[in-house]
Amino acid sequence: MKSLLAPxxxxxxxxxDAMAAKFALMGAGEDCIVINPTGCLEVMTTPFPExxxxxxxxxxxxxxxxxxxxxxxxxxxxxxxxxxxxxxxxGGDGATLDIGMRSISGAFERGHDLTYVCIDNEAYMxxxxxxxxxxxxxxxxxxxxxxxxxxxxxxxxxxxxxxMAAHGAPYVATTSIGFPKDxxxxxxxxxxxxGPTYIHAHAPCTTGWGFDTSKTVEVAKxxxxxxxxxxxxMEDGEVTKVRKLGKNIKPVEDYLKMQRRFSHLFxxxxxxxxxxxxxxxADKNIEVYGL
Amino acid sequence: MAPENKLDKSKMxxxxxxxxxxxxxxVCRPNVISAYPITPQTHIVEDLSQFMADGxxxxxxxxxxxxxxxxxxxxxxxxxxxxxxxxxxxxxxxxLMHEVLFNVAGMRLPVMMTIANRAVSAPISIxxxxxxxxxxxxxxxxxxxxxxxxxxxxxxxxxxxxxxDKDILLPSMTCMDGFILSHVYEPVVLLEQDLTxxxxxxxxxxxxxxxxxxxxxxxxxxxNYYTEFRYLQEQAMQKALKKIEDVAxxxxxxxxxxxxxxxxxxxxxxxxxxxxxxxxxVGTIKDVIDKxxxxxxxxxxxxxxxxxxxxxxxIKNAVKDAKVVxxxxxxxxxxxxxxxxxxxxxxxxxxxDVRIPVVGYMIGHGGRDIKVDTIExxxxxxxxxxxxxxxxxxxxxxxxxxxx
Numbered sequence: 106m107k108s109l110l111a112p113x114x115x116x117x118x119x120x121x122d123a124m125a126a127k128f129a130l131m132g133a134g135e136d137c138i139v140i141n142p143t144g145c146l147e148v149m150t151t152p153f154p155e156x157x158x159x160x161x162x163x164x165x166x167x168x169x170x171x172x173x174x175x176x177x178x179x180x181x182x183x184x185x186x187x188x189x190x191x192x193x194x195x196g197g198d199g200a201t202l203d204i205g206m207r208s209i210s211g212a213f214e215r216g217h218d219l220t221y222v223c224i225d226n227e228a229y230m231x232x233x234x235x236x237x238x239x240x241x242x243x244x245x246x247x248x249x250x251x252x253x254x255x256x257x258x259x260x261x262x263x264x265x266x267x268x269m270a271a272h273g274a275p276y277v278a279t280t281s282i283g284f285p286k287d288x289x290x291x292x293x294x295x296x297x298x299x300g301p302t303y304i305h306a307h308a309p310c311t312t313g314w315g316f317d318t319s320k321t322v323e324v325a326k327x328x329x330x331x332x333x334x335x336x337x338x339m340e341d342g343e344v345t346k347v348r349k350l351g352k353n354i355k356p357v358e359d360y361l362k363m364q365r366r367f368s369h370l371f372x373x374x375x376x377x378x379x380x381x382x383x384x385x386x387a388d389k390n391i392e393v394y395g396l
Numbered sequence: 397m398a399p400e401n402k403l404d405k406s407k408m409x410x411x412x413x414x415x416x417x418x419x420x421x422x423v424c425r426p427n428v429i430s431a432y433p434i435t436p437q438t439h440i441v442e443d444l445s446q447f448m449a450d451g452x453x454x455x456x457x458x459x460x461x462x463x464x465x466x467x468x469x470x471x472x473x474x475x476x477x478x479x480x481x482x483x484x485x486x487x488x489x490x491x492l493m494h495e496v497l498f499n500v501a502g503m504r505l506p507v508m509m510t511i512a513n514r515a516v517s518a519p520i521s522i523x524x525x526x527x528x529x530x531x532x533x534x535x536x537x538x539x540x541x542x543x544x545x546x547x548x549x550x551x552x553x554x555x556x557x558x559x560x561d562k563d564i565l566l567p568s569m570t571c572m573d574g575f576i577l578s579h580v581y582e583p584v585v586l587l588e589q590d591l592t593x594x595x596x597x598x599x600x601x602x603x604x605x606x607x608x609x610x611x612x613x614x615x616x617x618x619x620n621y622y623t624e625f626r627y628l629q630e631q632a633m634q635k636a637l638k639k640i641e642d643v644a645x646x647x648x649x650x651x652x653x654x655x656x657x658x659x660x661x662x663x664x665x666x667x668x669x670x671x672x673x674x675x676x677x678v679g680t681i682k683d684v685i686d687k688x689x690x691x692x693x694x695x696x697x698x699x700x701x702x703x704x705x706x707x708x709x710x711i712k713n714a715v716k717d718a719k720v721v722x723x724x725x726x727x728x729x730x731x732x733x734x735x736x737x738x739x740x741x742x743x744x745x746x747x748x749d750v751r752i753p754v755v756g757y758m759i760g761h762g763g764r765d766i767k768v769d770t771i772e773x774x775x776x777x778x779x780x781x782x783x784x785x786x787x788x789x790x791x792x793x794x795x796x797x798x799x800x
Binding site: 111137138140147148151152153154155156158159161163164165166168169172173174175176177178179180181182183184185186190207208210211212214215234273384 | 427430455456457459461462463466467469470471472473474475476477478479481495496499503558582605606607609610611612613614615616618621697732
């Protein structure tokens with residue numbers, strides 16, 4: 106399978122975005138147009154006059170990629186080119202869950218034939234690791250730091266896949282860059298379906314999360330294996346497929362220990378109780394999704 | 397000499413200004429229309445929606461977006477994918493588009509929008525002034541202002557032709573005074589399809605989002621490159637000065653109608669006093685001038701059609717023999733106590749040998765009626781300036797002291 110993201114981009118060693126973009130393009134195929142809001146992916150792939158994109162690509166602003174995608178789709182239809190060409194929007198969690206929310210909601214409500222892939226590295230990495238609506242409970246970021254009276258981010262992740270399913274999207278799926286085949290297959294499925302489809306890809310960031318650059322895939326797999334990031338598919342609002350974990354469910358402690366953003370939980374008084382709360386989040390996922 | 401305007405009265409119909417614009421858009425054969433309703437622009441997009449519902453705009457998609465921000469954002473994608481695009485907005489909607497305006501211009505996408513000019517809040521006001529568009533002055537859009545509904549209708553086709561020229565590739569906003577022009581019913585000759593097809597070629601961009609020939613739009617530019625992008629945008633603006641004139645003449649050749657190029661002049665040849673303004677107020681001023689001319693007051697009007705690019709040379713040449721220039725602005729640059737047209741006009745003359753007094757009036761904010769009496773009073777004061785020099789350089793007019 107050909108990679109349509111050329112080598113030589115400026116991503117960090119072990120960069121999750123590069124993997125996510127590569128897998129998404131493998132799923133969508135070369136007859137696609139990519140819309141990419143502001144973020145690491147945009148910055149690392151398009152320093153003028155270079156580009157790492159071997160498919161047509163457009164960046165506009167941080168908060169409007171889904172609207173730009175709507176326009177691309179409408180133009181292709183009007184010009185009689187939509188039949189084969191796929192419209193693929195790829196944005197980070199900031200562009201998706203926060204600043205771009207209105208634009209995504211509008212595009213999905215209007216039913217444009219496009220696939221939106223959220224590359225979720227759980228904070229604003231491009232500006233230096235500030236919290237987003239996707240930052241998990243108790244993660245320390247530069248705007249939700251752990252401190253004497255704080256365990257870090259004090260809210261759970263926004264449930265974006267559920268929100269997108271509630272828009273009436275015919276297909277919504279979660280995936281992870283730790284499971285490339287899963288991601289490629291789900292993007293391929295999504296882009297084949299007519300209408301607005303949504304893929305939420307969990308994507309550990311070596312820089313923002315604080316783990317060795319060789320461990321990206323390992324950390325990503327662990328998020329899934331603990332139950333913190335369940336992999337499932339939804340069709341017309343109903344969960345239809347779940348990736349089962351079987352007997353090898355790992356404790357969240359193993360996952361948290363791998364990352365600097367949770368290191369305070371192992372040092373601070375009361376940290377054990379907080380880890381137990383995170384375990385409860387995973388346990389609930391295991392129960393709800395029957396992992 | 398400006399060509400004589402040959403308006404064919406047999407073809408005239410009485411329609412609302414908004415309808416004339418929507419009809420003009422239709423015959424320009426857009427591929428994507430994306431808009432959000434806002435008073436007083438609403439009737440334009442409603443009329444376009446009806447055209448769509450009646451199947452009267454072939455090969456076109458209409459996107460009912462959730463905000464003005466997405467209205468223009470969608471056109472970034474559409475235009476980059478090779479579509480001829482249209483939107484319309486006003487006031488808060490235009491301000492909401494602000495960030496995207498830069499983006500469209502920076503990517504050199506020849507998007508066209510009609511602005512039904514309206515005041516901006518706070519306090520909220522739905523009525524006309526030019527603050528909304530003037531506040532977008534530096535976004536890289538061509539800005540054209542129309543005097544009446546016939547002109548805004550015809551300006552629609554002209555703007556596409558200017559924007560889509562391969563030497564220009566800049567977006568355009570055509571500005572009509574909200575309510576005063578958007579909601580007025582008056583006789584106009586609607587743009588004919590056959591003449592418009594002759595005048596406005598199909599949009600065939602050189603660079604589009606095409607999987608067969610992948611290109612990247614909107615890459616980021618570090619300090620080694622950014623300046624050159626800005627420089628090239630300005631070069632295109634300067635080229636647009638001539639293009640706007642050329643297109644006005646080309647339009648005349650096809651349709652026989654002419655409203656000026658960058659500027660238009662009325663009774664300025666021997667004028668001691670020249671009043672400068674933009675938009676529908678020019679019609680009122682012309683009436684006052686006719687009256688005063690009967691009393692041998694030598695006064696003329698200079699209509700500014702193109703605010704961006706700013707017609708420095710045309711204005712200088714038009715006013716050089718006058719004894720005083722009066723600039724009326726339906727906007728204010730807060731903190732300078734001046735309207736933008738006044739500031740730009742003074743700036744244009746500063747390093748030239750044209751040394752004449754220029755005075756400014758800020759007028760008609762938030763839809764306040766501009767009365768003939770006020771224009772006469774301003775001309776009286778200009779007569780004083782001729783004799784005594786400038787006492788007050790720039791001022792609000794018609795302020796109700798009792799409300800302060």
